[in-house]
Amino acid sequence: MREKYIYHFNSQEEFDLFSQSNVFILPKKSKEKIKDIIYISLYDKNSKKFNLKLKGTISKILSKKIFSYNFIPSSVKDKENLKEYILSIPFPLIENFLNFTSINNIIISNEDKNEIKELIKLKKILENLILENKINLKKSENIYFTTEKSIQLIKEEAFKENIKNINYLLKNIFLCNSKENIVVENLIAIEDQKKEFPYKNLIFYGPPGTGKTTLALKESLNILKDMELSTIDDFVKEEQLEICSFHQSYSYEDFIEGLTSDSKGNFVIKNGIFKNFVLKAKNNLEKNFVIILDEINRGDISKIFGEIITLIEEDKREGEKNSLTITLPYSQEKFSIPNNLYIIGTMNNSDRSISSFDLALRRRFLFKEIEPTYDNLPIIENIDLKKLLEVMNKRIEVLYDRQHLIGQSYFLNLSSFEDLKITFIHKIIPLLQEYFLNDLEKVGLILGGIGTNSQENFFVYQENINISKLFKRGMEDFQENINILYKLNPNISTGTFLNIYE
Structure with a gap:
């Protein structure tokens, strides 16, 4: 389990330096581990308190002592209280410093950057000498080289690289006291963690196989974005994400609340999935919560939502101008919906179109149509699945409608002809x-045409029936209409698929 730690910064300058580069390097305090959560706080002189500002995760643990450099920007070198302007730059961040134009309104001049460039050259020399065990690293005052021999060796190497002001650079290098340091990355501002999205209720709709559920899950991760959690399973375990599938027998009692037996002959109130989820969201207003209603159109939505249909509107949520509270019929409890709860639905057009939805529901959701996409479809044994699916869908649109197209998901994970x-x-x-009510003639037209026998490269072929041989008598009036049968061809080859679009 991830632990959480808080680090305090007294200096606005140092805080700005690290936060602008999106990396903090801090001495270990206790038992911090990789992926632990770190909160960064900054001292506020006005309130005389440390305020949480940033949150990030530990990406590395540096077990060696960190070399740092006391940097004094040229624009403040004449200040009387010079110590307040000294910036301690850890070596791992020296290169980042070249990207800054100012820190806390202190201008970083070209002269400053030239000094840093010289330091970067020196850093490379030191790294090589340390790697070769040629210098002594025991700390002595600011400089970490204890022997004249070590310092002389560094100066000789610096001379070869034409490093200027080597004495000044060495004087300002020091060694961090801690034995281990942690690197904190992926920093986000505390106040920006809970994002507001331009909708509270969204439905992805389209033909089957277009990836609506996948998109719903992806959108959920965007809404729930958190430094501590990153996967669907994470958010489900933390109970910030609920996934619910509607079906024909799904009811208000399942979704909101109802009466159930307590096995003693009594009836008690039982909360439904949505009511429980709302209560969790109310108890954690600093986080976002998402409920995914998969196959939302398969249920009787008006009955399932009941009187709360009004409460899901964005302007009726808690804290909004027109916020509403209702009394639930079974428990007689006051009920409202918080602003940090998002509802995402998915629906197949082929099951039920948007036009069949209750108008009250339709105006409370943002509907986003998801059409089939073709660009990522593979080629299998010279069968171009992109062309194949495009042609099939054009034919379906002509013979039926665009609500019954076929999605790309059916073909994305195929790797062989057998698949x-x-x-x-x-x-x-x-x-x-199912689309064409078992009319194999139309199915055959979608799949490239009708063969005359099972040896031709068509999915559907026709078989002529001799009615007089099959029936002894009484079929004369029907013979004209039923002398052809359409059958599915058991002999499917590469040519059968190519015939669909060639």
């Missing part, structure tokens, strides 16, 4: 049969 064949036999063809 493709199985997908068509067990997924694509049954889906088309």
